[in-house]
Amino acid sequence: MITSEAARNILNFILFQIGWFTCVVYPDLIGPLVVVAFLVIHFVLVSQHRFTELQFIGLGVLVGSLLDGLWLNAGILSDGNTGDEHLITPVWLVAIWAIFMTTLSHSLNWISRKVWLAFVFAPIAGPLAYWSASKLGNVALTDLPLSLAALALGWFIVFPLLLFIRKSLYPELV
DSSP states (O other): OOOOOHHHHHHHHHHHHHHHHHHSSTTTHHHHHHHHHHHIIIIIOOSSHHHHHHHHHHHHHHHHHHHHHHHHHHHEEOOSSSSOOOOSSSHHHHHHHHHHHHHHHTGGGGGGSSSSHHHHHHHHHHHHHHHHHHHHSEEEEHHHHHHHHHHHHHHHHHHHHHHHHHHHHOOGGO
């Protein structure tokens, strides 16, 4: 385990960025497998409360996957699937949620120190990540203004909610 908080946060940030990029560019198998490997590295080198953080990540993956599934089924996002409905969120999006959730207790923890920051940054950063992914490949924003507005609203609600859940249910992660 890495003892320096700064080093843990830097490694967490790097793992997230590479994991996100790999999932977007290689969504079929390579991306999710890279994220699984990065999660193992995270739990070995970064996490201070492994079991608690695993629970928090699992809850966040569930919330995020439901949100992405809602956006896919509502037509806000498209992943090129020829069917109209998604019974499950694509694995690569689930993997992105898993690696993203690791950042909330580490490299993005600073946002939770001032609650208002989550409400300001999330509606910008969340949609920007989806827009960036749309430029790289496997997801499309079907109606750009409507998609960005829906994503901003979703992130305005979900990101602060995840921080509140972490603080309330998993205080050792704060």
